[in-house]
Amino acid sequence: MRASECQLYLITPPSIADLERFAFALEQALDAGPVAALQIRLKPAEDASVTSAVRRLAPIAQSRGVAVILNDRPDLAAALGCDGVHVGQSDASVASARRIMGKSAMIGATCHDSRHLAMEAAEAGADYVAFGAFFPTSTKETVHRPDPEILTIWQEVMEVPCVAIGGITIENAAALVEAGADFLAVSQGVWGHPIGPAAAVGQFTKILTPSP
Structure with a gap:
Protein backbone atom coordinates (compact mmCIF):
# COMPACT_ATOMS: atom_id res chain seq x y z
CA MET A 1 0.00 0.00 0.00
CA ARG A 2 1.19 3.50 -0.80
CA ALA A 3 1.82 5.65 2.27
CA SER A 4 -0.78 8.35 2.88
CA GLU A 5 2.03 10.78 3.63
CA CYS A 6 5.81 10.65 3.54
CA GLN A 7 7.33 8.65 6.37
CA SER A 15 29.44 -0.13 11.11
CA ILE A 16 28.49 -0.05 14.78
CA ALA A 17 31.48 0.06 17.12
CA ASP A 18 29.48 -0.09 20.36
CA LEU A 19 26.23 -2.01 19.98
CA GLU A 20 24.89 -1.14 23.43
CA ARG A 21 25.55 2.55 22.94
CA PHE A 22 23.86 2.45 19.56
CA ALA A 23 20.89 0.54 21.00
CA PHE A 24 20.40 3.36 23.50
CA ALA A 25 20.60 5.97 20.73
CA LEU A 26 18.09 3.96 18.68
CA GLU A 27 15.63 3.88 21.57
CA GLN A 28 15.87 7.65 21.93
CA ALA A 29 15.49 8.20 18.20
CA LEU A 30 12.43 5.96 17.85
CA ASP A 31 10.79 7.63 20.84
CA ALA A 32 11.31 11.08 19.33
CA GLY A 33 8.86 10.72 16.44
CA PRO A 34 7.17 8.31 14.04
CA VAL A 35 9.47 5.95 12.14
CA SER A 52 24.18 -9.90 17.07
CA ALA A 53 23.00 -6.54 15.76
CA VAL A 54 19.62 -7.89 14.65
CA ARG A 55 19.03 -9.70 17.94
CA ARG A 56 19.82 -6.55 19.92
CA LEU A 57 18.15 -3.93 17.74
CA ALA A 58 15.11 -5.68 16.25
CA PRO A 59 13.20 -5.99 19.55
CA ILE A 60 13.70 -2.26 20.19
CA ALA A 61 12.19 -1.37 16.84
CA GLN A 62 9.47 -4.01 16.67
CA SER A 63 8.22 -3.22 20.18
CA ARG A 64 7.53 0.29 18.87
CA GLY A 65 5.75 -0.88 15.72
CA VAL A 66 8.76 -0.19 13.50
CA ALA A 67 9.40 -2.73 10.73
CA VAL A 68 12.87 -4.27 10.73
CA ILE A 69 14.46 -4.69 7.30
CA LEU A 70 17.78 -6.48 6.86
CA ASN A 71 20.03 -5.42 4.01
CA ASP A 72 21.08 -7.96 1.37
CA ARG A 73 20.48 -11.23 3.21
CA PRO A 74 17.02 -12.81 2.89
CA ASP A 75 18.34 -16.02 4.44
CA LEU A 76 19.47 -14.28 7.62
CA ALA A 77 16.42 -12.02 7.62
CA ALA A 78 14.12 -15.04 7.60
CA ALA A 79 16.15 -16.93 10.21
CA LEU A 80 16.28 -13.95 12.58
CA GLY A 81 12.62 -12.94 12.34
CA CYS A 82 13.05 -9.68 10.46
CA ASP A 83 10.00 -8.14 8.85
CA GLY A 84 11.66 -7.89 5.47
CA VAL A 85 14.78 -7.54 3.39
CA HIS A 86 16.23 -4.92 1.07
CA VAL A 87 18.12 -6.17 -1.97
CA GLY A 88 20.46 -4.35 -4.31
CA GLN A 89 20.98 -4.97 -7.99
CA SER A 90 23.93 -7.28 -7.24
CA ASP A 91 22.21 -9.13 -4.39
CA ALA A 92 19.46 -11.75 -4.33
CA SER A 93 16.59 -11.06 -6.72
CA VAL A 94 13.22 -9.84 -5.52
CA ALA A 95 11.68 -13.16 -6.58
CA SER A 96 14.23 -15.26 -4.69
CA ALA A 97 13.93 -13.04 -1.61
CA ARG A 98 10.16 -13.58 -1.73
CA ARG A 99 10.59 -17.34 -1.97
CA ILE A 100 12.90 -17.35 1.02
CA MET A 101 10.95 -14.95 3.23
CA GLY A 102 7.36 -15.71 2.32
CA LYS A 103 4.33 -13.78 1.16
CA SER A 104 4.00 -11.53 4.19
CA ALA A 105 7.57 -10.21 4.23
CA MET A 106 8.41 -6.69 3.08
CA ILE A 107 10.76 -6.78 0.09
CA GLY A 108 12.47 -3.63 -1.12
CA ALA A 109 14.78 -3.12 -4.07
CA THR A 110 17.48 -0.63 -4.99
CA CYS A 111 16.74 0.88 -8.40
CA HIS A 112 19.29 3.72 -8.55
CA ASP A 113 18.07 6.25 -11.16
CA SER A 114 16.18 3.76 -13.33
CA ARG A 115 12.42 3.61 -13.73
CA HIS A 116 12.96 0.50 -15.85
CA LEU A 117 14.66 -1.33 -12.96
CA ASP A 127 6.75 -3.89 -1.83
CA TYR A 128 8.75 -0.72 -2.45
CA VAL A 129 11.44 0.59 -4.77
CA ALA A 130 14.30 2.85 -3.75
CA PHE A 131 15.72 5.63 -5.90
CA GLY A 132 19.01 7.39 -5.19
CA ALA A 133 21.46 8.61 -4.19
CA PHE A 134 19.83 12.02 -4.53
CA PHE A 135 22.66 13.80 -2.74
CA PRO A 136 26.33 13.02 -2.02
CA THR A 137 26.69 10.57 0.85
CA SER A 138 29.57 9.23 2.91
CA THR A 139 27.64 6.11 3.89
CA LYS A 140 28.34 4.26 0.64
CA GLU A 141 29.92 4.81 -2.75
CA THR A 142 27.37 6.02 -5.29
CA VAL A 143 27.50 6.65 -9.02
CA HIS A 144 23.84 7.37 -9.71
CA ARG A 145 22.31 10.80 -9.04
CA PRO A 146 18.63 10.86 -10.06
CA ASP A 147 16.61 14.02 -10.42
CA PRO A 148 13.78 14.31 -7.85
CA GLU A 149 11.40 14.34 -10.82
CA ILE A 150 11.76 10.55 -10.96
CA LEU A 151 9.70 10.41 -7.76
CA THR A 152 6.97 12.56 -9.28
CA ILE A 153 6.78 10.47 -12.43
CA TRP A 154 6.72 7.25 -10.41
CA GLN A 155 3.84 8.54 -8.30
CA GLU A 156 1.87 9.36 -11.44
CA VAL A 157 2.16 5.93 -13.06
CA MET A 158 2.76 3.32 -10.33
CA GLU A 159 1.10 2.21 -7.10
CA VAL A 160 4.17 0.63 -5.48
CA PRO A 161 5.64 3.03 -2.90
CA CYS A 162 8.95 4.75 -3.60
CA VAL A 163 11.78 5.45 -1.19
CA ALA A 164 14.21 8.34 -1.62
CA ILE A 165 17.72 7.59 -0.38
CA GLY A 166 21.17 9.09 -0.35
CA GLY A 167 22.58 12.02 1.60
CA ILE A 168 19.20 13.15 2.93
CA THR A 169 19.37 15.72 5.71
CA ILE A 170 17.05 18.11 7.51
CA GLU A 171 18.17 20.80 5.07
CA ASN A 172 17.38 19.01 1.80
CA ALA A 173 14.53 16.66 2.73
CA ALA A 174 11.62 18.95 1.87
CA ALA A 175 12.32 18.89 -1.87
CA LEU A 176 12.05 15.09 -1.95
CA VAL A 177 8.84 15.12 0.03
CA GLU A 178 7.40 17.67 -2.39
CA ALA A 179 8.55 15.59 -5.35
CA GLY A 180 6.53 12.62 -4.13
CA ALA A 181 8.66 10.30 -1.99
CA ASP A 182 6.59 7.93 0.13
CA PHE A 183 9.54 7.34 2.45
CA LEU A 184 12.79 9.15 3.20
CA ALA A 185 15.63 6.72 3.95
CA VAL A 186 18.07 8.46 6.27
CA SER A 187 21.28 7.30 7.93
CA GLN A 188 23.98 9.88 8.59
CA GLY A 189 21.38 12.65 8.58
CA VAL A 190 20.08 11.17 11.85
CA TRP A 191 23.00 9.34 13.48
CA THR A 205 8.88 14.72 11.95
CA LYS A 206 8.11 18.43 11.55
CA ILE A 207 9.10 18.29 7.89
CA LEU A 208 7.02 15.17 7.23
CA THR A 209 3.92 16.27 9.14
CA PRO A 210 1.45 17.99 6.77
CA SER A 211 0.35 21.47 7.75
CA PRO A 212 -3.28 21.61 8.94
Missing part, protein backbone atom coordinates in the same frame (compact mmCIF):
# COMPACT_ATOMS: atom_id res chain seq x y z
CA LEU A 8 10.80 8.25 7.87
CA TYR A 9 12.82 5.10 7.13
CA LEU A 10 15.99 4.84 9.22
CA ILE A 11 19.13 3.01 8.13
CA THR A 12 21.85 2.05 10.58
CA PRO A 13 25.41 3.26 10.07
CA PRO A 14 27.47 0.79 7.99
CA ALA A 36 8.11 3.44 9.63
CA ALA A 37 11.09 1.13 9.28
CA LEU A 38 14.63 0.43 10.41
CA GLN A 39 17.03 -1.10 7.92
CA ILE A 40 19.96 -2.89 9.54
CA ARG A 41 22.76 -2.37 7.05
CA LEU A 42 26.24 -3.41 8.16
CA LYS A 43 28.93 -3.53 5.46
CA PRO A 44 31.24 -5.30 5.46
CA ALA A 45 30.30 -7.55 8.37
CA GLU A 46 30.51 -11.18 9.34
CA ASP A 47 27.31 -13.14 9.80
CA ALA A 48 27.92 -13.26 13.54
CA SER A 49 28.09 -9.46 13.77
CA VAL A 50 24.92 -9.04 11.73
CA THR A 51 23.16 -11.64 13.85
CA ALA A 118 11.94 -0.09 -10.62
CA MET A 119 9.18 -1.37 -12.88
CA GLU A 120 10.91 -4.75 -13.13
CA ALA A 121 11.16 -4.90 -9.34
CA ALA A 122 7.51 -3.94 -8.94
CA GLU A 123 6.45 -6.59 -11.44
CA ALA A 124 8.54 -9.15 -9.54
CA GLY A 125 6.59 -8.34 -6.38
CA ALA A 126 8.66 -5.71 -4.56
CA GLY A 192 25.48 12.09 12.63
CA HIS A 193 23.22 15.02 13.52
CA PRO A 194 25.18 17.53 15.65
CA ILE A 195 22.45 17.71 18.30
CA GLY A 196 21.85 13.97 18.34
CA PRO A 197 19.62 11.34 16.71
CA ALA A 198 16.54 12.12 18.77
CA ALA A 199 16.69 15.80 17.84
CA ALA A 200 17.10 14.84 14.19
CA VAL A 201 14.03 12.57 14.21
CA GLY A 202 12.06 15.34 15.87
CA GLN A 203 13.06 17.77 13.13
CA PHE A 204 12.30 15.27 10.37
Whole structure:
Protein backbone atom coordinates (compact mmCIF):
# COMPACT_ATOMS: atom_id res chain seq x y z
CA MET A 1 0.00 0.00 0.00
CA ARG A 2 1.19 3.50 -0.80
CA ALA A 3 1.82 5.65 2.27
CA SER A 4 -0.78 8.35 2.88
CA GLU A 5 2.03 10.78 3.63
CA CYS A 6 5.81 10.65 3.54
CA GLN A 7 7.33 8.65 6.37
CA LEU A 8 10.80 8.25 7.87
CA TYR A 9 12.82 5.10 7.13
CA LEU A 10 15.99 4.84 9.22
CA ILE A 11 19.13 3.01 8.13
CA THR A 12 21.85 2.05 10.58
CA PRO A 13 25.41 3.26 10.07
CA PRO A 14 27.47 0.79 7.99
CA SER A 15 29.44 -0.13 11.11
CA ILE A 16 28.49 -0.05 14.78
CA ALA A 17 31.48 0.06 17.12
CA ASP A 18 29.48 -0.09 20.36
CA LEU A 19 26.23 -2.01 19.98
CA GLU A 20 24.89 -1.14 23.43
CA ARG A 21 25.55 2.55 22.94
CA PHE A 22 23.86 2.45 19.56
CA ALA A 23 20.89 0.54 21.00
CA PHE A 24 20.40 3.36 23.50
CA ALA A 25 20.60 5.97 20.73
CA LEU A 26 18.09 3.96 18.68
CA GLU A 27 15.63 3.88 21.57
CA GLN A 28 15.87 7.65 21.93
CA ALA A 29 15.49 8.20 18.20
CA LEU A 30 12.43 5.96 17.85
CA ASP A 31 10.79 7.63 20.84
CA ALA A 32 11.31 11.08 19.33
CA GLY A 33 8.86 10.72 16.44
CA PRO A 34 7.17 8.31 14.04
CA VAL A 35 9.47 5.95 12.14
CA ALA A 36 8.11 3.44 9.63
CA ALA A 37 11.09 1.13 9.28
CA LEU A 38 14.63 0.43 10.41
CA GLN A 39 17.03 -1.10 7.92
CA ILE A 40 19.96 -2.89 9.54
CA ARG A 41 22.76 -2.37 7.05
CA LEU A 42 26.24 -3.41 8.16
CA LYS A 43 28.93 -3.53 5.46
CA PRO A 44 31.24 -5.30 5.46
CA ALA A 45 30.30 -7.55 8.37
CA GLU A 46 30.51 -11.18 9.34
CA ASP A 47 27.31 -13.14 9.80
CA ALA A 48 27.92 -13.26 13.54
CA SER A 49 28.09 -9.46 13.77
CA VAL A 50 24.92 -9.04 11.73
CA THR A 51 23.16 -11.64 13.85
CA SER A 52 24.18 -9.90 17.07
CA ALA A 53 23.00 -6.54 15.76
CA VAL A 54 19.62 -7.89 14.65
CA ARG A 55 19.03 -9.70 17.94
CA ARG A 56 19.82 -6.55 19.92
CA LEU A 57 18.15 -3.93 17.74
CA ALA A 58 15.11 -5.68 16.25
CA PRO A 59 13.20 -5.99 19.55
CA ILE A 60 13.70 -2.26 20.19
CA ALA A 61 12.19 -1.37 16.84
CA GLN A 62 9.47 -4.01 16.67
CA SER A 63 8.22 -3.22 20.18
CA ARG A 64 7.53 0.29 18.87
CA GLY A 65 5.75 -0.88 15.72
CA VAL A 66 8.76 -0.19 13.50
CA ALA A 67 9.40 -2.73 10.73
CA VAL A 68 12.87 -4.27 10.73
CA ILE A 69 14.46 -4.69 7.30
CA LEU A 70 17.78 -6.48 6.86
CA ASN A 71 20.03 -5.42 4.01
CA ASP A 72 21.08 -7.96 1.37
CA ARG A 73 20.48 -11.23 3.21
CA PRO A 74 17.02 -12.81 2.89
CA ASP A 75 18.34 -16.02 4.44
CA LEU A 76 19.47 -14.28 7.62
CA ALA A 77 16.42 -12.02 7.62
CA ALA A 78 14.12 -15.04 7.60
CA ALA A 79 16.15 -16.93 10.21
CA LEU A 80 16.28 -13.95 12.58
CA GLY A 81 12.62 -12.94 12.34
CA CYS A 82 13.05 -9.68 10.46
CA ASP A 83 10.00 -8.14 8.85
CA GLY A 84 11.66 -7.89 5.47
CA VAL A 85 14.78 -7.54 3.39
CA HIS A 86 16.23 -4.92 1.07
CA VAL A 87 18.12 -6.17 -1.97
CA GLY A 88 20.46 -4.35 -4.31
CA GLN A 89 20.98 -4.97 -7.99
CA SER A 90 23.93 -7.28 -7.24
CA ASP A 91 22.21 -9.13 -4.39
CA ALA A 92 19.46 -11.75 -4.33
CA SER A 93 16.59 -11.06 -6.72
CA VAL A 94 13.22 -9.84 -5.52
CA ALA A 95 11.68 -13.16 -6.58
CA SER A 96 14.23 -15.26 -4.69
CA ALA A 97 13.93 -13.04 -1.61
CA ARG A 98 10.16 -13.58 -1.73
CA ARG A 99 10.59 -17.34 -1.97
CA ILE A 100 12.90 -17.35 1.02
CA MET A 101 10.95 -14.95 3.23
CA GLY A 102 7.36 -15.71 2.32
CA LYS A 103 4.33 -13.78 1.16
CA SER A 104 4.00 -11.53 4.19
CA ALA A 105 7.57 -10.21 4.23
CA MET A 106 8.41 -6.69 3.08
CA ILE A 107 10.76 -6.78 0.09
CA GLY A 108 12.47 -3.63 -1.12
CA ALA A 109 14.78 -3.12 -4.07
CA THR A 110 17.48 -0.63 -4.99
CA CYS A 111 16.74 0.88 -8.40
CA HIS A 112 19.29 3.72 -8.55
CA ASP A 113 18.07 6.25 -11.16
CA SER A 114 16.18 3.76 -13.33
CA ARG A 115 12.42 3.61 -13.73
CA HIS A 116 12.96 0.50 -15.85
CA LEU A 117 14.66 -1.33 -12.96
CA ALA A 118 11.94 -0.09 -10.62
CA MET A 119 9.18 -1.37 -12.88
CA GLU A 120 10.91 -4.75 -13.13
CA ALA A 121 11.16 -4.90 -9.34
CA ALA A 122 7.51 -3.94 -8.94
CA GLU A 123 6.45 -6.59 -11.44
CA ALA A 124 8.54 -9.15 -9.54
CA GLY A 125 6.59 -8.34 -6.38
CA ALA A 126 8.66 -5.71 -4.56
CA ASP A 127 6.75 -3.89 -1.83
CA TYR A 128 8.75 -0.72 -2.45
CA VAL A 129 11.44 0.59 -4.77
CA ALA A 130 14.30 2.85 -3.75
CA PHE A 131 15.72 5.63 -5.90
CA GLY A 132 19.01 7.39 -5.19
CA ALA A 133 21.46 8.61 -4.19
CA PHE A 134 19.83 12.02 -4.53
CA PHE A 135 22.66 13.80 -2.74
CA PRO A 136 26.33 13.02 -2.02
CA THR A 137 26.69 10.57 0.85
CA SER A 138 29.57 9.23 2.91
CA THR A 139 27.64 6.11 3.89
CA LYS A 140 28.34 4.26 0.64
CA GLU A 141 29.92 4.81 -2.75
CA THR A 142 27.37 6.02 -5.29
CA VAL A 143 27.50 6.65 -9.02
CA HIS A 144 23.84 7.37 -9.71
CA ARG A 145 22.31 10.80 -9.04
CA PRO A 146 18.63 10.86 -10.06
CA ASP A 147 16.61 14.02 -10.42
CA PRO A 148 13.78 14.31 -7.85
CA GLU A 149 11.40 14.34 -10.82
CA ILE A 150 11.76 10.55 -10.96
CA LEU A 151 9.70 10.41 -7.76
CA THR A 152 6.97 12.56 -9.28
CA ILE A 153 6.78 10.47 -12.43
CA TRP A 154 6.72 7.25 -10.41
CA GLN A 155 3.84 8.54 -8.30
CA GLU A 156 1.87 9.36 -11.44
CA VAL A 157 2.16 5.93 -13.06
CA MET A 158 2.76 3.32 -10.33
CA GLU A 159 1.10 2.21 -7.10
CA VAL A 160 4.17 0.63 -5.48
CA PRO A 161 5.64 3.03 -2.90
CA CYS A 162 8.95 4.75 -3.60
CA VAL A 163 11.78 5.45 -1.19
CA ALA A 164 14.21 8.34 -1.62
CA ILE A 165 17.72 7.59 -0.38
CA GLY A 166 21.17 9.09 -0.35
CA GLY A 167 22.58 12.02 1.60
CA ILE A 168 19.20 13.15 2.93
CA THR A 169 19.37 15.72 5.71
CA ILE A 170 17.05 18.11 7.51
CA GLU A 171 18.17 20.80 5.07
CA ASN A 172 17.38 19.01 1.80
CA ALA A 173 14.53 16.66 2.73
CA ALA A 174 11.62 18.95 1.87
CA ALA A 175 12.32 18.89 -1.87
CA LEU A 176 12.05 15.09 -1.95
CA VAL A 177 8.84 15.12 0.03
CA GLU A 178 7.40 17.67 -2.39
CA ALA A 179 8.55 15.59 -5.35
CA GLY A 180 6.53 12.62 -4.13
CA ALA A 181 8.66 10.30 -1.99
CA ASP A 182 6.59 7.93 0.13
CA PHE A 183 9.54 7.34 2.45
CA LEU A 184 12.79 9.15 3.20
CA ALA A 185 15.63 6.72 3.95
CA VAL A 186 18.07 8.46 6.27
CA SER A 187 21.28 7.30 7.93
CA GLN A 188 23.98 9.88 8.59
CA GLY A 189 21.38 12.65 8.58
CA VAL A 190 20.08 11.17 11.85
CA TRP A 191 23.00 9.34 13.48
CA GLY A 192 25.48 12.09 12.63
CA HIS A 193 23.22 15.02 13.52
CA PRO A 194 25.18 17.53 15.65
CA ILE A 195 22.45 17.71 18.30
CA GLY A 196 21.85 13.97 18.34
CA PRO A 197 19.62 11.34 16.71
CA ALA A 198 16.54 12.12 18.77
CA ALA A 199 16.69 15.80 17.84
CA ALA A 200 17.10 14.84 14.19
CA VAL A 201 14.03 12.57 14.21
CA GLY A 202 12.06 15.34 15.87
CA GLN A 203 13.06 17.77 13.13
CA PHE A 204 12.30 15.27 10.37
CA THR A 205 8.88 14.72 11.95
CA LYS A 206 8.11 18.43 11.55
CA ILE A 207 9.10 18.29 7.89
CA LEU A 208 7.02 15.17 7.23
CA THR A 209 3.92 16.27 9.14
CA PRO A 210 1.45 17.99 6.77
CA SER A 211 0.35 21.47 7.75
CA PRO A 212 -3.28 21.61 8.94
